[in-house]
Structures are given as structure tokens and as C-alpha cells.
Amino acid sequence: MALKLIKRMYYQGKIVAYLKKNNSILRYKLAMIEEKYLTTKYRVKPGYPFEDSELLNQKIDELEERVDNKACEILYSNPLAKITNMVMAEALKQEKVEESEIEEDKNIIIYDFDKYIEDMKLRKAEEDAEKGISRKLHPSCKDFISTRNALADYEYDNRILLHLSDITPIFISDFVDYLADERISNENHTYLTKGSLVNSTINKRLDCLAALTRNFYKDLKATEIILEGKQDSEQADVIRLSKDELTSLALMDLNVESECRIRDYFVFLCLTGLRYSDFCLIDKSNFVPHPNGYILRLYTHKTIKRAEIPLTNKAIEIAHKYEFRFDYYTNQAFNRQLKELLARYDLFNDEIIKYRQIKKGVEKVSMLRREKISAHTGRRTFISILVESGVNLPKIMAMTGHTKESTLKIYVDRFSPNLKDAIVPLEF
Template sequence: MNYLFELRKDKINKNGLIPIRIVITSGKIKIRKNLSNVKTLLEDWDEKSEVVRNNKKNPFYEIYQQSNIDVQQTKEKLENIKNFFKFNNIPFAEDIFLEKFDKEEVSVAIDFFEAFTEFVNVSKHTKALGTITKYTTVKNFLSQFTEFTRYPIRFDTINQRFEEKFMDYAYEERKTLNNYYGKLISIIKTFMNWSFDRGYHNNIEFKKLKRIENEIEVIFLEKEELFKLYKHDFENERLNKSRDFFCFGCFTGLRHSDINNMDKANIYDDFIQLTLIKTKTINHRVELNIFSKAILEKYKGTIYEPLPKISSQKLNKNIQDCCKIIKLDSDITLTRHIGSKRITKTHKKHELITSHVARKTFVTNSLIFGMNERILREMTHHTDEKSFKRYVDISNFQKNKEMKSTWNINFETE
């Protein structure tokens, strides 16, 4: 990268002052930037030293004084940008140069956390609010990690040594579950890939970071449990509304955010068509069955149409109360891992019912009832085959249970 100061003789003003611009070149790239406050008479410009000759008797003394300050500051900024490309081993790029030039100060080194903040802000245009919250949480987790361990986080230090230190901190200090640790690593790698593509670093060691993930139980309502909840008339209207909201998710597979954002205009005779919040998928279509239609019909013409609006926090609390009332109290043992340490805890089923369970209930029961997997994935917009396979495995287990409880029992004596 090279640069020079060029007099704009075609832009001379009535006082004979000529504006100056810089011309930056690198290979076939040429960039011109005007310096708005830098002006000089032709005879006062020192081309060799690249300064305006000045003295107190000069009628343009104050203008020249400011011009020389701006020229010097511009030189310093250009040298920092030049070193930025050189020391970070980044090929010169016009968009990166302009982004750097427009900043008040230019750091030769790229700050990891400043870049992460930029990554979060840029992602707001394409990612759902929940994803942005996760990105911010990971950034804060990394900040707390480096504060606690004094490990120097830079682009070039995201390597095997980082992985060892980060894993030790996550498991020993924060008691992080394996699956959450895996999500942390996944987002860190997403950020490192993004910053690599932008030319912020040339470190590829981060690709070796390993994501740890354990299989976890799929909590869902079996058919009998679902319809016990669906048909129960609660004394409290708050619980009845929460029951309807939750069951609508169980009958459609829609996420809480999509149901809560649903409008009358999204409802057609036999289907719903809407934009999904999480994936930003437009005109997504979900077919209505007799049960989801009945719930919508219940609120037709009321102030709640198409459905009551309920926050996820309130829904979780209310639906757990509903499930406790109808005695969904079978014991469920959950197994989690922190590193190699196994942790088991037994809960009553109603304690585990949250808004997420509705979607899991729809997927699992649809598979048990024999719905085509491909069509089901299109309806629920599951893009991750690995996560969807968990439901297939559960449904196969349930089918096997049904076989044993019907055919095997009825004919085992013959």
C-alpha cells in the first residue's frame, strides 16, 4: 500500500486556495479521499515534505496551521492502516481500508472483543433476537473467562491451549453442562469463521476446537397425557388460556414465538401461513387439524382472536400448574454431564413441561401416528437432521412398546 498527497488544481477557490486529497494505491486498486479542511496556495505547498509552508505573517496562517495538523494526523492514520494489513498478514482490500479510514482511531492489532461486538451488531440484520442474545451471552462468558484466568484472548490465541484453559474454566469454575459447553464452542467457531472471512485474522487453529455433545432425553406428552390436558376444564381462566395456547403448539408444532406473533391474517380455512421468527422463513405453511381448528374457533370473534398472547415465562409457570392439577406426576430421571462427571436427578413430569415441550410433543406424536418424515420436517422447518433424528428414535421406541403391549401380549400363549 502506497499513498501521496495530490493538489486539486481544478477546485481552486476565489482566494487561490487549492484543496488537497490523498491517493492510495495497492496493485490495481486506487482510492481517492478528499481532505476537507486542508487547503494551500500552489506556491506554499512543499511537495517533498508534504506540508504547507507557513509563518505568522501569512494571511492564511490559521488555515495552514490546521491544514498541517490534518495532514500529519492523516499520515499517522495511513501508516497505522498500512501496518494493520502488514502485521496481520491481510491482503489489502478497499472495503477494509475505507472502514478503517473512517474511524477516529486505527489500531494496528484487531481487538477480539471489538470484532465480536461488530459480529453481534451485523448479525442483528439476519438473525432472530434469541440468537443475538446467545451471541452476547457467549461474548460475556469469554470476557469473564479472560478476567478470571488472565488468558490473553486474541485471534491468534484461539488454539489448543485456549481450548484446554477454556474447558477447565467452564467445567471446574462455572459447572457448565457438556451440551451448553458445546454451544459455546459452536458460537465461538461461527464468530472465528466470520472474522476470518472478513480478513481479520489468518488463524486456522480454531477449526480444531471440539464441540462436546451428549444425547439428552426428549420430554413430550404422550397421546393420553395430551388429551387429558386438552379436555380438562380448569376453574381458572388463566390456566384454560395457557392450556389452549400450549395445546395449539402440540397440534401444530409451532414455536411459542410464532404462536404469540400470529395474527388473524395468518389464518386460513385449513392452514396457517406466516413468517417464522427464528429462521425468518417467509410464507411458511402449517396445516390445521381438527384440534387446532377447534382451539382457533373458540377465540373467534373475541378480543383474544386468534389466540391469547402469553409470554413464555408465564406460559411455563401456568402449564406446569395445569399438568400438576391433572396429575402428570410420573418420575422422570434426567442425566447430564459436566465433563466426565455424570449427574442424575429425578423430577415429577409436570415440573419439566415448558413451552418447548409443545413442539416436541407434536413432532414425536406425529411420527408415532405414522406421518411421513420428510413432510413433517417441512411443516416444522427442522433444518438440523441430527436433532430431528432424536424424535425418530423416540417414536421407534414408542412403536416397539405398542407392539409388545398389543400383538405380543394377545398372542404370546399361542
């Protein structure tokens, strides 16, 4: 069978049907499977231990063909149509095929969240009626709606469709960072949520997601993963690298190409403060020659604010090495490989203390700092080192694309040089 549009590829632990067209990307999941069980053409190898490989290949081929046919059908009706994972899932659902034939359409989080919320609205309305209370929406539903909307925003920015199987510690860590980061709607896209959430509100969102996995899916493992991601009730310390640590990492002698790429990308993030969503989109046109080297100039994806970042010699060296493009990894794949690299070389193994809210009070949990390091740590490292060096907030905001000084308050509180000066009279 010769496919007309779809290309098969491996993405975030799964075989996907890939299509890039009309400024949209489709990566529709065909099967979850470890890459070691696949051939170079992404077919399941004979002897796959969990299912008959021949039968599984047949099921993948059939689903891929249906996705391709549906993509052709959509584009025939509208040549300018944008085909995303969500559009494809909805189109396949409308075919009314047997449930067993479209197993991968099960457990789509957004769709199931909508069902869960509608059931909750009905239950709460009945409870209100019994108590003689009249109101449009029970307050407890609002947090669930906000959580659902935050997940939809996350899907938009990361160009994915979340399934239950996507709930991993790396995803939860990334989602927590996403909730804490700000985003601003523009003429091209309206976000459902604003971001910039404090830890207590982030925990509410995680509680709502955990309620879905516990009550709707009956998946206690996913529920535990989500609750493990809850933040300290007080604002947590900033997980970042010091300037000395960043320098040591940048100069580390690595011989494996994949390790060098991960290290270099992370160092570049630390030297520019870019969000990963912006990092993946830049190309040579964003690097503007300057008398002292280069300036990185872009409009930030989330805040649509112009940012100009003077580049250090090391950042320029890395940019040249990778020909001014950094779209090699997805966010989650990068975070996973970064953590593996840090563990392999036993880096940043100092213990940090995390306080987690539980039913009986607060639980004290210790972990290695590297377990909390991700792509977003680069942005925190960039801001904290600049604050520590006395760079004023307006200059930092011009580079990071922040729109509110209050967002940077945590860095000022922890790294302002004025705090160190204040204790000089006590030295002896």
C-alpha cells in the first residue's frame, strides 16, 4: 500500500502518522512501543514479547491507512485545512467504526475531561436542588474547567494530543512549569488560561487532574505520578545552576554526539533564557549581526513581545555548531535525555528538600537537585545570574519577554545583591 500523504515516524515513545501542512503538524499515535522493538522503517520486529508482531503490524498499517485516507478527504474538501491530532481524532470518531478498530482514540484526556466535568455539573446541580440552592455553576466545577483549559493550552503550544499514557513524571514536571509561566493572547490565538500561577493554584490543577485519573480512569499509578508533582505550599526555591556550575558543564569533555547535543542545547538555554517553545522555532534569521557579535531577536511565542538577547561567545559558538537551528527534540524528549545525561555523569547530586501536602499534614521529601532540572531550568539560570550580577529588571524583561515585574519577584527576593550587602555590618 502506497500512502499518499502520511509519513511514519517515531515520536515520544510511540509510532505516529506524521504530516506537516498548512502551518500545522499532525503526529497521530499509531502504537505505544519502545524503539528497541522496531526496525529502521518503524515496523515491529519479529519476537516482540508483548503481542504477536505480525498482527500488531497489520493493526498499525490499517490505522495508518485510515488516518491517511481521512487526511486526504479533509484536504480534498478544504485544501487550506489545518490537520492537528485533535482534528484527526474527531474525524475518525465520526466514522462510527467498531471500538476495537480504533483503540488509539481511547483515553484522550481532553475529551474525557469534558465528560467528567459534565457529569460533575449534573451531580452538583442535583445536590444544590436538594439544598434549595439556585446558581448557574457550582464553585467546585470551576477548578476542573480551568484545569481542562490549561491542558488544552498546553496541547496547543506543544502541538500534541494528550492521552492517559502520556502522564509521566517528565510530563507533570513540564506541565507544572507551563502553569507557572505567563502567556498572553494575540490576534492569531486566544489562550483559555493566563498562566503565571502560584504554587497553591498549581496544586489545585494537579488535584483536579488526579481526580480524573482516579475516578474516571481508575488508574492509581497515574494518580500517584500527578500527586508526586505537587509543589511546596510556600513558594519553592529556584532550581538553577550557578555561573561556576554552568561554566563547568559547558567545558565538560564529552565524546558521544547525542550527549554533546543535549549539553550544548541546555547551555544555550542557560545563556539566552529562552522558553523551549521559542528555542525550537528560531533559525538563522533570528541571529542579527552586531558590532560585538550577534543579537538574538525574536517575538516570544507566548507573550508576543519583542525580545533582544545579546549573545555570549559560547552561545554564538553553539549556534554555529548546529547551523542556527534547534528543532531536534520535543520538550519532553529533551527533558528526559537531559536528566539521563546528568545522572550518567553524577552531576548536581546535592540533596534538596521538598514539602508535599498530604491528608495528614505536610510530608518532607528529599531528592537530588538534578531530578528537578529541565529545559526551563535554563531560563531560571539566565534570570538568576543576571539578577545576582545587579542587572535591572527592565533590561532583563527586554531579553526574556516578561510583561510583569511581579513575575520576577522570586528572583529578586533570592538573588538580589542588595541582600548580601545588607549583612556586611554583621561581618567580623
